Each structure stands twice: as structure tokens, then as C-alpha cells.
Amino acid sequence: MEKIVVIGGGIGGAIAHDLALRGFAVVVLEKGELCCGSTGRHHGLLHSGARYALHDVATAAECIAENRILRTIAAQAVEQNDGLFVAVDDADMAHYDQFILNCNAAGIPCRELCTGDARTMEPELSAAIKAAVQVPDATMDAWRMAMHFFATARANGADIRPFSEVVGLLAHSGTIAGVQVRDHRRHTTYVEKADMVINAAGPWAGKIAALLDIHLPMKPSPGVMVSMTPRLTAMVINRLHPAGEGDIIVPQRNQSILGTSAWIADDPDAVMLPAGHVQRMIDQCSLMLPRLARLQVDAAWSASRPLLVSDTEADPTRISRASEAIDHAERDGMEGLLSVVGGKATTMRAMAQKVVDRVCAKTGRKIPCTTGHTVLHHYRRLFQ
Ligand SMILES: Cc1cc2nc3c(=O)[nH]c(=O)nc-3n(C[C@H](O)[C@H](O)[C@H](O)COP(=O)(O)OP(=O)(O)OC[C@H]3O[C@@H](n4cnc5c(N)ncnc54)[C@H](O)[C@@H]3O)c2cc1C
Structure with a gap:
């Protein structure tokens, strides 16, 4: 053997x-x-794939296939709570139709909600949201x-x-x-x-x-996450736009985990928590859930994505x-x-x-x- x-x-x-x-x-x-x-430090978002729908349909399709498998083979590690993608401004709305088309192409079931229904389901959502789509995201216990x-x-x-x-x-x-x-x-x-x-x-x-x-x-591409109490939503909340910074809030037990930023570091053993990132996460995520701006930070930390550096793509949010x-x-x-x-x-x-x-x-x-x-x-x- x-x-x-x-x-x-x-x-x-x-x-x-x-x-x-x-x-x-x-x-x-x-x-x-x-x-x-x-692994012990990430958000704990069991991706439906919708986060990648606008710029990487193949990755989105792989995510929804694996999402279904992990819910079945590791049910005890998954909270089957779904997720919402919300548009907060006209720039987000410009991506709406393509987002739905690409989710369909990737095989991600999505349910278009009127904003009133979305706010009934998640009362902490901003009154200013312009659209909301429900997808089968979930919260996983990463560890x-x-x-x-x-x-x-x-x-x-x-x-x-x-x-x-x-x-x-x-x-x-x-x-x-x-x-x-x-x-x-x-x-x-x-x-x-x-x-x-x-x-x-x-x-x-x-x-x-x-x-x-x-x-x-390989280059470590770290990102910052911020934990705040209490948990404000039942579902995972994402911003409906091409994946970027400060656009995910994952409810984990009684906490809301905000994230994330992305940069390229040199050494995975020397990754810092850069000044300003925590406030940036709060400012951006509170566009979706305004109460976050009034909560205390419980903890903030960073984790590194293991990314293969591309010669042609310098933006870490766009490296595959x-x-x-x-x-x-x-x-x-x-x-x-x-x-x-x-x-x-x-x-x-x-x-x-x-x-x-x-x-x-x-x-x-x-x-x-x-x-x-x-x-x-x-x-x-x-x-x-
Ligand atoms: C900010 C952020 C948020 C993320 N959020 C999500 C999310 O919500 N959902 C999701 O699906 N993914 C998410 N990810 C991605 C996810 O964290 C990673 O893809 C995954 O954890 C990588 O696992 P790994 O085993 O490759 O790396 P690691 O978990 O880092 O494992 C590598 C291990 O190798 C060990 N090691 C290193 N050198 C040696 C050595 N010489 N000898 C023995 N052992 C060694 C290390 O100690 C480490 O434990 C996120 C990533 C980041 C950075």
C-alpha cells in the first residue's frame, strides 16, 4: 500500500x-x-456561489455543487439559514439583471424579493435598499x-x-x-x-x-474580519455587486462577522491588522445593516487566502x-x-x-x- x-x-x-x-x-x-x-479564522460562509456570479461563473457553479454536498455530508457543521444579496445604490442596481442571469447560468436558485418582504424577513436591513435576492448561502462552523x-x-x-x-x-x-x-x-x-x-x-x-x-x-492574500455582538440577522447578508471589500456579514451564533478586505502580503507568518481596515469594514457593512455603526467591536483579526499570484492581475479581489x-x-x-x-x-x-x-x-x-x-x-x- x-x-x-x-x-x-x-x-x-x-x-x-x-x-x-x-x-x-x-x-x-x-x-x-x-x-x-x-481554516480556523475564515468567515464561515458556505458559499452558494452567488458572490462569484458576476465575474466567475465557473467558480460560482462549483460552489453551489459543493454547497449541496456539504449540507448533506456535514449537516452538523452547517446552519441552513440562506443568504440575501442586497443592492444599496444605483451602481449596485446596474449589476442586478446580470447577477440574476449569471446565477441562473451557474445553477444557483435565486428568489427575487420586493424590498418590503426582505425587510420583513430581516428587519435590520437598511430602509434604503433598492433590491434583494435570496440564495442558498449558509453559515458553517469553519473549524x-x-x-x-x-x-x-x-x-x-x-x-x-x-x-x-x-x-x-x-x-x-x-x-x-x-x-x-x-x-x-x-x-x-x-x-x-x-x-x-x-x-x-x-x-x-x-x-x-x-x-x-x-x-x-504563492502569495498570502490576507483579509480583515470584525466580530460584533449581537447577531443582527438570521441570514447571511451580502452586497449585490462584483465581489469587493466590506460586503459580507455572516451571522455566527450570537455574533455578526463583518468582512473583508484584501491585500497581498509577503510572509504568511507576518500578517498584520492594518490601521483603518476595521473602520472600513464597519462603514461599508453598515450601508446594509445601519445598526452595525452603533455596536462595539468584540474582536478583529486577519486570515490569509492561499492565492496563486497572477502576472496579469494585481487586484487581490480579482485573482481567481x-x-x-x-x-x-x-x-x-x-x-x-x-x-x-x-x-x-x-x-x-x-x-x-x-x-x-x-x-x-x-x-x-x-x-x-x-x-x-x-x-x-x-x-x-x-x-x-
Ligand atoms: C479573510 C478571509 C475570509 C474567508 N472566508 C471564507 C468563507 O467565508 N468561506 C470559504 O469557503 N472560504 C473562505 N476563505 C478561504 C479559506 O479560509 C481558505 O480557502 C481555506 O481555509 C484554506 O485552507 P488550507 O488548508 O489551504 O490553508 P490553512 O487552513 O492555512 O492550512 C494550512 C496549514 O498548513 C500548516 N503548515 C504550514 N507550514 C507547515 C509545515 N512546514 N509543516 C506542517 N504544517 C504546516 C499551517 O499551520 C496551516 O494549518 C476566506 C479566506 C480569507 C483570507
Whole structure:
């Protein structure tokens, strides 16, 4: 049985679940706690895809397909509350017809509401909104969603090791042979042999590739989120315009999570909370929910998107959110090393499927993916 080492214990590392179901021996190495990177810090929006409808219909279609799957296989991690896209000015209204057309093209069910009905459903909405569309967005518990995948992977034999940092990649004659691991609990360093290594280190994926002098043009693209009490809406509230800044409010338990901004950083270990971003989030989101301007900030933080930097697109809100599987045998002559880059939490199961299909093809296995209909174990199984 081939042994596969997965680097990274975020939702990208949850590829371990698919590998274990298809009969591989799997070891997941995470330098900190599971979900300590972007996965444990994102908004928790289970995208319907409508956010991407205006500029990336393919990503929108992938989101709605995965949204339906995750609601089924990880129901305990999802609040099935729907979302509203609201137009707040004439510039937003100029996108309205295209938004509906593109949602239809992507297969996203949308219900056009009159503004009175929208405000009856969500009384905190601004009286000035000009249009509202209901879509199947949902709130997910970002941490529990990933932990459900890890709990199921472990039940199927995966060996999941937090506080285990990959500090070296080992290769002989252009073929990966294993990794060097620093165990932060025992203060030891050891070698873990592997037939294949999957780099799922999210914003750190470029640093992992660099261990073998492979250049992966990853840049962390951080964004700021702001948490305020109380929860003002039942549904997720989005601004109806091409995805930009300060245009999402996700209700999480009794809180409203506002976001987000986007910029390009150099180092995922040195991402700041830039001055002014918190106030910008409040100013922009309060155009949709005016009461936000009068609430206290409970907390503010940033998380990084693992984006592949484009030579042609400098605006981080426009760099594709599509995910990519990079086979370093084809790209860099390093057999047995694959990198998973880009994407979003909502679409990581589909990404894992693509990568494991590739792993199967490379190892001569013909085992179909079953993660789309395998109901996940509850995350608590990970601690039993
Ligand atoms: C502001 C913001 C808001 C977002 N909101 C949403 C949202 O609402 N919905 C959605 O679907 N997506 C959202 N996303 C996207 C989502 O957060 C990411 O796509 C997803 O979390 C990426 O997961 P990952 O596993 O690739 O990365 P991470 O979660 O960062 O995991 C990578 C892991 O690798 C580990 N690692 C790094 N180096 C090493 C090493 N040397 N050895 C071992 N382990 C290592 C890290 O510690 C980390 O835990 C948002 C992103 C941002 C920035």
C-alpha cells in the first residue's frame, strides 16, 4: 500500500479523508494545532456561489455543487439559514439583471424579493435598499467542518499528527522519498518516509516547495474580519455587486462577522491588522445593516487566502478563487510531489477529489471517489 504524507492540517489537509477512503496509508503533518491557519479564522460562509456570479461563473457553479454536498455530508457543521444579496445604490442596481442571469447560468436558485418582504424577513436591513435576492448561502462552523473530515479520515486509518512541522523534503534522483519532521511536543526531529507527498500548506505552500528550491508563485492574500455582538440577522447578508471589500456579514451564533478586505502580503507568518481596515469594514457593512455603526467591536483579526499570484492581475479581489492541483513531476521534474493551491473552504472537497484522482492515476489504482456521498463522522470522534 502506498504511503502518502499530507503537509498541512487545514481544510486542504482534509484530503486525507479521500485518500483513506481510497485505501492509501496516510499521515497528516501539521505544525501547530489542526485548523490553526486560515481554516480556523475564515468567515464561515458556505458559499452558494452567488458572490462569484458576476465575474466567475465557473467558480460560482462549483460552489453551489459543493454547497449541496456539504449540507448533506456535514449537516452538523452547517446552519441552513440562506443568504440575501442586497443592492444599496444605483451602481449596485446596474449589476442586478446580470447577477440574476449569471446565477441562473451557474445553477444557483435565486428568489427575487420586493424590498418590503426582505425587510420583513430581516428587519435590520437598511430602509434604503433598492433590491434583494435570496440564495442558498449558509453559515458553517469553519473549524468543525474541517474536523469532521479529519475525524472520518482517522476512523478510516489516517494518522493525524498536530505539532509536527515539516522542515525538509527528501528526494533521490528526482523522486520524493519522504519528509523531515520536527516534533514540537517531544522536541525531536525524525524522518517520515513516503511514496508521495501532498503539499496542502495553504498560504505556506510556497515555503514548502522552496525546501526543494521549487518556485511556487504563492502569495498570502490576507483579509480583515470584525466580530460584533449581537447577531443582527438570521441570514447571511451580502452586497449585490462584483465581489469587493466590506460586503459580507455572516451571522455566527450570537455574533455578526463583518468582512473583508484584501491585500497581498509577503510572509504568511507576518500578517498584520492594518490601521483603518476595521473602520472600513464597519462603514461599508453598515450601508446594509445601519445598526452595525452603533455596536462595539468584540474582536478583529486577519486570515490569509492561499492565492496563486497572477502576472496579469494585481487586484487581490480579482485573482481567481479557483483551486489548482500542481503535479511537480510535470512542472519541475520532481516525481511524487503534488501541491494543492488556491480555492476556498467551500470547494476543498472537490479539490481533494481532483488531486486524489491524479494520485490514483499515478499509482495505477482505479478506485472512484466516494466523498460526495459519504456522511462524515462527528468531529468529537477525533477526541475519543
Ligand atoms: C479573510 C478571509 C475570509 C474567508 N472566508 C471564507 C468563507 O467565508 N468561506 C470559504 O469557503 N472560504 C473562505 N476563505 C478561504 C479559506 O479560509 C481558505 O480557502 C481555506 O481555509 C484554506 O485552507 P488550507 O488548508 O489551504 O490553508 P490553512 O487552513 O492555512 O492550512 C494550512 C496549514 O498548513 C500548516 N503548515 C504550514 N507550514 C507547515 C509545515 N512546514 N509543516 C506542517 N504544517 C504546516 C499551517 O499551520 C496551516 O494549518 C476566506 C479566506 C480569507 C483570507
